[in-house]
Structure formats: C-alpha cells, structure tokens
Amino acid sequence: MIEYTERKGTGCIKWDALEETFGTDGLLPLWVADMDFRVDRHITDAVEGYLKRGVFGYEGAPDSYYDAFIEWEKAEHGLSIDREWIRYSPGVVSGFNFALQILSEPGDAVIVTTPVYYPFLRAAENNGRRLICSELMNRGSRYYVDFEDFEQKIISSDARVFILCSPHNPVSRVWSAEELTELLAICRKHRVAVIADEIHHDLTFGNAVHVPTLSAAAEGDRVIMLTAASKTFNIAAFKNSFVIIKDPEIREEWDRFTAGLSLSSGDPVGYIATEAAYRYGKEWLSEVRDVIYGNYTYLRDCFAEHLPGVRLTPLEGTYLAWADFSAYLKPEELQPFMQDRCRLAFDYGSWFGGDRSGSFIRINLATSRENIEDMAGRMIREPD
Numbered sequence: 001m002i003e004y005t006e007r008k009g010t011g012c013i014k015w016d017a018l019e020e021t022f023g024t025d026g027l028l029p030l031w032v033a034d035m036d037f038r039v040d041r042h043i044t045d046a047v048e049g050y051l052k053r054g055v056f057g058y059e060g061a062p063d064s065y066y067d068a069f070i071e072w073e074k075a076e077h078g079l080s081i082d083r084e085w086i087r088y089s090p091g092v093v094s095g096f097n098f099a100l101q102i103l104s105e106p107g108d109a110v111i112v113t114t115p116v117y118y119p120f121l122r123a124a125e126n127n128g129r130r131l132i133c134s135e136l137m138n139r140g141s142r143y144y145v146d147f148e149d150f151e152q153k154i155i156s157s158d159a160r161v162f163i164l165c166s167p168h169n170p171v172s173r174v175w176s177a178e179e180l181t182e183l184l185a186i187c188r189k190h191r192v193a194v195i196a197d198e199i200h201h202d203l204t205f206g207n208a209v210h211v212p213t214l215s216a217a218a219e220g221d222r223v224i225m226l227t228a229a230s231k232t233f234n235i236a237a238f239k240n241s242f243v244i245i246k247d248p249e250i251r252e253e254w255d256r257f258t259a260g261l262s263l264s265s266g267d268p269v270g271y272i273a274t275e276a277a278y279r280y281g282k283e284w285l286s287e288v289r290d291v292i293y294g295n296y297t298y299l300r301d302c303f304a305e306h307l308p309g310v311r312l313t314p315l316e317g318t319y320l321a322w323a324d325f326s327a328y329l330k331p332e333e334l335q336p337f338m339q340d341r342c343r344l345a346f347d348y349g350s351w352f353g354g355d356r357s358g359s360f361i362r363i364n365l366a367t368s369r370e371n372i373e374d375m376a377g378r379m380i381r382e383p384d
C-alpha cells in the first residue's frame with residue numbers, strides 16, 4: 001500500500017524551499033523530482049536495524065550490497081555486470097561531473113540533446129567545457145533524436161563527450177535499442193565518449209522497455225554508465241549511486257581521479273537502504289508505478305476534457321509529465337499564470353536548455369491524486 005506523507009516542515013526542498021527558487025511560499029509544489037510517498041517498510045526496517053546497533057565506526061560496503069544490485073540489473077534489465085566494474089558516487093549528478101573531467105579536457109565540447117535535465121548543462125559550464133546542444137524533435141508530442149543534427153554538431157564542434165539521459169528527463173522518452181545503437185554508432189565513428197545517466201531506468205510505463213546503454217554498446221565503446229536506487233525507491237537523501245565502467249582503462253582513470261578526491265566509498269545507511277530496496281522493494285515499486293501512471297491518465301483525460309489545447313507528452317519513462325501550454329499562454333505568460341494566479345510550482349521548460357519555443361512545464365506525478373486534482377482544478381478554474 002502506497003502511503004502519501006505530509007512533508008511540509010521536514011526541511012525537504014520540494015515543499016520547504018519554494019521561496020529560494022520562486023521568491024514566494026505557499027505554492028502547491030510539483031517540481032523537485034522526489035516522491036511524496038513513504039518508502040517501502042523493508043527500507044525503514046533495515047535502516048532502523050542499523051541505527052539500533054548504536055556503533056557507527058568506519059565501515060565498507062558489504063558484498064551483499066553489490067550482489068543485490070547485480071541481481072537487480074540482471075533480473076530487471078537483462079544486464080550482466082561484473083563486480084569489478086562497479087564504483088561509488090554519492091550522486092548521479094556528481095558522478096557525471098566526475099566522468100566529464102575524466103573523459104575530456106578543459107575547453108573540449110560536450111554534446112547533450114535538449115531539452116534536458118539542467119545539471120547536464122551546468123556540468124559542461126562548471127567544468128570549463130563547451131556546451132553543444134542538439135535539439136530533440138517534437139513530433140506529435142513524442143520526442144525523437146535528430147541524428148543528422150547530432151552528428152553534424154559533433155563534427156563541427158569536435159565534441160569529445162556525449163551526456164545521454166536514458167530514460168530522458170524531461171521529455172519522458174525511453175530510447176529504443178535502435179535509437180541507442182544509432183547514437184552509439186555516431187559516437188564511435190567520431191571517438192566521442194558516452195556518459196549515460198540511467199537514474200530513471202526502473203520507472204518505465206506501458207510498453208516501454210529500458211535498454212541499458214552497456215547492452216547496446218559494442219566492445220571497446222567508451223561508456224560510463226550511472227544509476228542508483230535513489231529515484232526508483234525515493235531514497236535520494238542517502239547519497240548512494242552506482243558508476244559502472246566496463247572499460248579497464250577508463251576504470252583506472254576513474255580510480256586515479258577519485259583517489260585524488262579521497263572518494264571511494266559511501267555511507268553505511270546508503271548501502272543498507274539500497275540493498276534492502278533491491279532485495280525487497282519490487283512489490284512497492286510496482287504499486288508506486290501504478291499510482292504514478294494513474295495520476296498521468298487522470299491528468300491526460302482531464303486536460304483532454306477541460307484544456308484540450310494542452311499537449312501532454314506520452315509518459316514512457318520517469319514520473320515527470322511534460323506539458324505544452326502554448327495554445328493558451330505565451331512563454332512570458334506561463335510562469336505568472338501558474339505561479340501568481342494558480343499558486344503552483346513547476347520546473348519550467350526554459351530551465352532545460354536549447355531552443356525553447358513552447359510554453360512547457362514539467363509536472364512531478366509522484367504525489368497524491370488529491371494534489372494532482374487540486375493542481376488541475378486550479379488551472380481549469382482560472383480563466384486566461
């Protein structure tokens with residue numbers, strides 16, 4: 001049974017840090033990508049069991065933690081991972097920032113497909129790399145890679161790295177094996193390394209099947225794959241992510257780099273929570289996916305009936321809906337309407353880089369139906 005929890009006043013960013021980003025409090029928040037749901041009780045039981053020990057000295061990751069992850073990836077995604085390929089990163093975002101430093105030099109070009117999770121854009125900027133954006137093509141609200149543009153931009157910028165978002169936040173695409181194969185082939189042809197952020201890989205819907213980048217890659221492809229249990233099981237606070245590097249030379253570079261940061265292992269709570277999630281969380285995950293998909297279909301039907309001009313992207317992966325309001329609102333009218341009149345907080349399309357022409361919002365669906373109904377009601381009631 002999925003349990004909605006009241007999070008206001010807990011110090012969480014989604015509910016308690018609205019003022020910093022939106023300059024006002026009291027908005028109904030549908031922005032930050034975490035869930036308003038209590039985690040699986042196996043996770044809280046495991047963490048409580050650890051806390052009851054009462055001794056918190058230096059600890060390493062148990063073998064059982066690696067086994068649980070390896071078994072999960074094999075069972076859920078058909079991916080065989082050797083224990084020796086796995087490294088630690090506190091977050092996926094820190095992981096792709098490290099990977100960028102390992103796989104490129106200052107001044108090198110880094111390509112992304114926009115719109116994309118904005119820390120990708122910042123990673124290039126913060127590490128002194130040149131950001132190159134290849135715009136995804138929006139065809140009837142579903143998004144596709146423009147392979148010709150992608151390749152041309154790689155050639156003209158001499159890009160060294162591609163940061164891939166798979167599934168893709170914010171446009172909810174789960175890339176097919178054919179699409180990944182083509183992206184990887186272009187990267188191989190031009191000696192572009194791939195950083196694959198697969199944090200949303202367990203959150204797929206309908207017929208969408210996630211294909212791990214390492215399954216689509218050929219021998220010798222330069223790939224660093226990143227994933228975690230954090231998004232899947234709502235345990236981002238525990239700062240535990242997986243870096244998977246098959247190529248021994250890149251692994252060596254990773255080890256040298258992280259030795260310089262003295263960063264080789266994480267926090268025992270992160271290991272324990274992650275292991276419990278992978279071992280026992282499957283049923284909870286299945287229920288949470290149903291709740292999310294139910295929120296999506298509710299919203300889709302509600303827009304179709306009351307705001308038929310809203311173009312909602314089909315939900316394939318992630319729990320983030322992507323909606324274009326340009327039939328009703330100009331880009332400059334979007335935030336004032338949503339924020340000042342409806343008192344709602346979203347991630348706005350303009351945050352996600354590239355050539356932003358529509359009036360997009362990203363809606364976090366991992367909340368109660370009541371909140372989704374409340375949100376839709378505020379939009380419908382407000383005449384424009």
Ligand SMILES: Cc1ncc(COP(=O)(O)O)c(C=O)c1O
Nearest residue numbers: 033091092093094117169197199
């Ligand atoms: C694509 C993507 N990568 C990474 C993250 C965050 O990862 P972490 O909290 O592990 O740094 C998010 C969170 O929304 C995300 O959507």
